[in-house]
Amino acid sequence: MTQVLRRLVPFADPAVLVDAGTSDDAAVYRLDADRALVATVDFFTPVVDDPYDFGRIAAANALSDVYAMGGRPLFALNLVAFPRALLGEGILEEIVRGGGEVAREAGIAVVGGHSIDDPEPKFGLCVIGEVHPERMLRNSTARAGDRLVLTKALGTGVVATALKAGAAAPEVVAAAVASMAALNRAAAEAMVRAGAHAATDVTGFGLLGHLREVLLASRLAARVRADAVPLLPGVLELAAAGHVPGGTRRNRADLAGSVRWSVDVPEPLRILLCDAQTSGGLLVALAPDAAAQLVEELTGMGLPAAEIGELVAGDAGAIVVLG
Numbered sequence: 001m002t003q004v005l006r007r008l009v010p011f012a013d014p015a016v017l018v019d020a021g022t023s024d025d026a027a028v029y030r031l032d033a034d035r036a037l038v039a040t041v042d043f044f045t046p047v048v049d050d051p052y053d054f055g056r057i058a059a060a061n062a063l064s065d066v067y068a069m070g071g072r073p074l075f076a077l078n079l080v081a082f083p084r085a086l087l088g089e090g091i092l093e094e095i096v097r098g099g100g101e102v103a104r105e106a107g108i109a110v111v112g113g114h115s116i117d118d119p120e121p122k123f124g125l126c127v128i129g130e131v132h133p134e135r136m137l138r139n140s141t142a143r144a145g146d147r148l149v150l151t152k153a154l155g156t157g158v159v160a161t162a163l164k165a166g167a168a169a170p171e172v173v174a175a176a177v178a179s180m181a182a183l184n185r186a187a188a189e190a191m192v193r194a195g196a197h198a199a200t201d202v203t204g205f206g207l208l209g210h211l212r213e214v215l216l217a218s219r220l221a222a223r224v225r226a227d228a229v230p231l232l233p234g235v236l237e238l239a240a241a242g243h244v245p246g247g248t249r250r251n252r253a254d255l256a257g258s259v260r261w262s263v264d265v266p267e268p269l270r271i272l273l274c275d276a277q278t279s280g281g282l283l284v285a286l287a288p289d290a291a292a293q294l295v296e297e298l299t300g301m302g303l304p305a306a307e308i309g310e311l312v313a314g315d316a317g318a319i320v321v322l323g
C-alpha cells in the first residue's frame with residue numbers, strides 16, 4: 001500500500017481491529033467475539049505475456065493478503081481494466097479464467113466484480129475472508145527470540161525485468177511463473193497450526209522491506225542469514241547481469257539506513273533480498289521449535305520454505321544481514 005493511502009480521514013470504529021496504520025496486509029473487522037471479516041483488494045498490470053498466467057498470478061497475489069493475516073478466504077470479486085477495442089475479448093477471457101482457476105484452488109467462488117475500459121490492462125481481486133479475532137496474525141505481534149521462516153523463493157522481480165529485456169531463459173521464467181501463481185494457502189494453514197506469532201507476505205517492498213514493517217510494528221530488530229534465503233533458479237546470474245527492477249532499486253535505497261550488510265554478502269544477493277516480489281511467499285515469525293516444525297512440514301509438501309533468521313531485542317527496524 002502506498003503511503004498516500006495511509007492518510008485516511010480518521011474515524012474511530014471499535015469494530016475495526018486492523019486498519020492501514022500498522023502496514024498489515026488486510027483490514028480486519030470484528031463481527032462478534034469469535035468472528036471477524038478480513039478484506040483486501042489487489043490488482044496490477046501484466047507481469048508476464050500469457051494472459052491466463054497473468055490472471056492466475058494476480059489472483060494468487062490478492063488471496064495472499066488474507067492468508068498473511070492467518071485468515072480463510074470466503075469469496076472474491078474481479079477488478080478489470082481492459083482496452084476491449086485494442087486487444088479483443090479473448091485475451092480478457094483468458095485473464096479472468098486464470099483468476100477463476102486459482103480462486104477455485106483456494107476453495108472460493110468469484111461472485112462478480114467490475115470492469116472499465118482502460119488503455120493499460122489491469123487485473124486483480126477484492127477478497128473477503130474470515131479470521132478468529134484472537135488468532136489473526138498481525139505485523140505487531142512478533143516476539144524477541146522468534147525465528148523467521150520464508151515460504152517461497154525470491155527473485156520474481158528480477159525475472160520479470162529480464163523477461164522484458166528478452167534475457168530470461170524459458171525454464172527460469174517457468175519457475176518464476178509457477179512460484180507467483182502458487183497459492184500461499186498450504187503455508188498459511190500450516191503456520192496457523194504451528195502457532196505463528198506474526199506474518200506478512202513478501203510483495204513490492206521485497207523481503208527486507210516487509211521484514212522491516214514487521215520489526216517496526218513489533219519494536220524489534222532482526223538478524224538474517226543471506227545464504228539461507230531460498231532463491232529462484234537463475235536469478236543470481238540475472239541480477240549480476242543488471243536485470244534489476246526500478247522498485248527493487250528504490251527498496252534498496254529506502255533500506256540503506258536500516259540494514260547492515262556483512263562484507264561477505266555478494267552484491268547480487270543484496271539485490272535479491274530487496275527485490276520487489278509479485279505474489280511472494282509468507283514471512284512468518286514463530287518460536288524456534290514451531291519454526292523447525294513448520295519448515296519440515298512445508299518442505300515435506302515440496303515447498304521451498306526455509307528458516308532465514310531470527311528476531312532480537314534492539315533498535316526497532318534494524319536488520320543485520322550475515323553472509
Ligand code: CO
Nearest residue numbers: 025065201203
Ligand atoms: Co501483503
Ligand code: CO
Nearest residue numbers: 041042065203
Ligand atoms: Co497486497
